[in-house]
Amino acid sequence: MSEWAAAVNQPAIHSEHLTKHYGGGLHRPGHRGGPIRALTDVSLDVEAGEIFGFLGPNGAGKSTMIRTLLGFLHPTSGSATVLGLDIEADSVALRRRVGYLPGGMAVYGSLTGHQSLEYYADLQQREPVRRAELTERLQLPDADLRRKVRDYSRGMRQKLGVIQALQHDPELAILDEPTEGLDPLMQQAFYEILDDLREAGRTIFMSSHYLSEVERVCNRVAIIRAGHLMALQHVDELLARRKRRVTLRWRGAAPDLDGVPGIGDLVASRDRITATLSGDVAPFVRAVASPSLVDLLIEPARLEEVFFEYYAGEDGDLREETA
Amino acid sequence: MSLRILRQTLYWQRVRLIVVCLVATGWGALIPTFYTTFQDLFANLIEGGFPENFLNFGSGSLFTLPGSITLGFEHPIGIGLVAIFAIGAAANAVAGEREQGTLEVLLARPLSRRRFYASVGAGVKIAVAFVLAFLLLGQLISILLLGVDDEVNIAYFPLVWVVGLLMWGAFAAFALAASVSFDRRAPALALSLAYLGVNYFFEILGTFLPDLEWTQEYSLFHHFNPGEILTGNLDPVDIVIFAVALVLPIIWALVVFPRRDLAAPA
Numbered sequence: 001m002s003e004w005a006a007a008v009n010q011p012a013i014h015s016e017h018l019t020k021h022y023g024g025g026l027h028r029p030g031h032r033g034g035p036i037r038a039l040t041d042v043s044l045d046v047e048a049g050e051i052f053g054f055l056g057p058n059g060a061g062k063s064t065m066i067r068t069l070l071g072f073l074h075p076t077s078g079s080a081t082v083l084g085l086d087i088e089a090d091s092v093a094l095r096r097r098v099g100y101l102p103g104g105m106a107v108y109g110s111l112t113g114h115q116s117l118e119y120y121a122d123l124q125q126r127e128p129v130r131r132a133e134l135t136e137r138l139q140l141p142d143a144d145l146r147r148k149v150r151d152y153s154r155g156m157r158q159k160l161g162v163i164q165a166l167q168h169d170p171e172l173a174i175l176d177e178p179t180e181g182l183d184p185l186m187q188q189a190f191y192e193i194l195d196d197l198r199e200a201g202r203t204i205f206m207s208s209h210y211l212s213e214v215e216r217v218c219n220r221v222a223i224i225r226a227g228h229l230m231a232l233q234h235v236d237e238l239l240a241r242r243k244r245r246v247t248l249r250w251r252g253a254a255p256d257l258d259g260v261p262g263i264g265d266l267v268a269s270r271d272r273i274t275a276t277l278s279g280d281v282a283p284f285v286r287a288v289a290s291p292s293l294v295d296l297l298i299e300p301a302r303l304e305e306v307f308f309e310y311y312a313g314e315d316g317d318l319r320e321e322t323a
Numbered sequence: 324m325s326l327r328i329l330r331q332t333l334y335w336q337r338v339r340l341i342v343v344c345l346v347a348t349g350w351g352a353l354i355p356t357f358y359t360t361f362q363d364l365f366a367n368l369i370e371g372g373f374p375e376n377f378l379n380f381g382s383g384s385l386f387t388l389p390g391s392i393t394l395g396f397e398h399p400i401g402i403g404l405v406a407i408f409a410i411g412a413a414a415n416a417v418a419g420e421r422e423q424g425t426l427e428v429l430l431a432r433p434l435s436r437r438r439f440y441a442s443v444g445a446g447v448k449i450a451v452a453f454v455l456a457f458l459l460l461g462q463l464i465s466i467l468l469l470g471v472d473d474e475v476n477i478a479y480f481p482l483v484w485v486v487g488l489l490m491w492g493a494f495a496a497f498a499l500a501a502s503v504s505f506d507r508r509a510p511a512l513a514l515s516l517a518y519l520g521v522n523y524f525f526e527i528l529g530t531f532l533p534d535l536e537w538t539q540e541y542s543l544f545h546h547f548n549p550g551e552i553l554t555g556n557l558d559p560v561d562i563v564i565f566a567v568a569l570v571l572p573i574i575w576a577l578v579v580f581p582r583r584d585l586a587a588p589a
Binding site for chain 1: 327582
């Protein structure tokens with residue numbers, strides 16, 4: 001837990017009934033076709049020192065939430081604090097302690113990578129204490145940093161974005177689609193950086209399309225649909241309630257799975273059974289443990305299934321008809 | 324104000340600023356030369372029955388050195404040179420960053436929108452100040468080289484610069500107000516150019532059509548007359564008009580910009 005959090009014992013992000021509706025103004029999004037309820041009544045706490053995943057498809061409200069927390073958007077109603085500071089009244093002060101990576105970050109093509117990082121660090125008014133470590137781990141060497149950013153590939157720009165967000169060692173990093181454009185090796189390096197930040201007591205709030213990524217790095221996850229918070233749980237708890245897919249093969253007498261708790265969707269053939277399994281795996285393992293068992297495969301429950309469950313049958317349309 | 328943003332704004336404009344300042348010096352030097360070379364020709368044209376109002380240009384004319392100096396500022400070339408920064412750079416200052424998506428990276432820092440506005444605004448106005456200074460410098464050098472410095476009071480040149488800065492500062496303030504009000508640079512630039520164009524149209528219209536001379540009163544250009552200032556005839560009302568035209572857009576920007584929702588760039 002970081003020093004401030006230990007001192008004040010409060011969540012890194014706290015929102016209460018946070019709501020953002022667009023519409024009405026001539027130059028505001030949604031002025032055509034009625035109001036947009038981008039965020040409705042979102043209440044959540046992100047604890048200090050955790051990696052928090054924010055999941056949802058395009059247009060679900062992820063970026064709206066992030067932009068509201070950072071003061072780019074003004075909430076229609078509700079309130080929120082970041083690191084104990086009110087997002088409206090203390091917006092400037094809180095941004096000094098936060099690192100932010102926007103989705104599809106735009107860059108100044110005429111600056112070199114090094115000039116860009118210097119510019120952002122100067123404006124942050126904090127020493128870029130992690131820059132050297134990050135450039136090394138994300139493999140953005142000096143030779144690349146001396147080149148104009150306009151010559152960077154998409155992946156290199158994303159690395160630059162990650163570095164600028166984390167170089168000043170912020171207490172809270174808000175990352176919008178952080179691994180977009182990174183190759184698998186760099187994604188892995190990025191996950192390790194996140195693990196280290198968590199160990200150092202930093203808080204990460206990240207949105208992502210990649211469920212495997214959220215599953216890999218996040219402690220807790222929130223799922224948002226059409227601006228509404230649908231789920232907010234520990235990843236492990238969320239997965240524990242899901243059904244695993246099991247496949248077993250045997251030689252001789254088939255194992256008796258009747259009465260095994262959590263077993264469903266049984267499909268048996270001559271020497272193979274497939275089924276779904278929820279809850280505790282121990283009774284199942286005990287039931288199938290016999291010398292006739294040849295092979296047993298238990299596929300882990302995936303966050304993807306949870307995600308699709310929440311979105312099944314929904315078109316995710318945020319737009320409402322005008323009155 | 325953020326000195327870092329100001330420094331970066333000027334850094335990005337440096338090449339353009341140097342080029343425009345050099346051209347402005349040349350243009351400034353050309354005007355007194357034009358006056359001394361062709362004043363007799365124009366006088367003969369008038370005597371020959373050529374309509375005098377067609378040799379005037381706004382509040383400027385080609386018959387006197389003060390009139391020529393005014394014409395140098397009101398000619399499309401003079402206006403174009405200053406407008407590169409007062410309109411172009413100003414309209415682009417916020418809306419351009421917003422359109423390309425870099426504004427949110429900057430505003431994710433501990434930097435209020437008002438501070439950002441003040442910083443880029445200062446950058447624009449410094450650039451305008453340089454262009455005006457070099458335009459006047461060109462005129463001054465030319466006047467001294469041609470030996471016509473007895474026709475104006477060159478001690479008033481700094482005052483011309485200050486009043487010019489007020490007028491162009493008002494145009495820049497309008498363009499900046501447009502810039503903070505739009506998410507794209509095109510509408511901000513179009514609105515700013517329209518404002519400049521209307522002012523210019525009102526000033527020129529009255530020149531060519533004496534019946535519509537009253538329209539000139541509604542043009543900022545009409546209230547900036549370097550020739551009059553150089554002969555010691557500065558009207559304090561003009562300063563008040565510029566101050567109002569400068570302050571109103573600034574108030575608009577300071578009120579509107581922090582209250583705007585900056586949604587994710589498309």
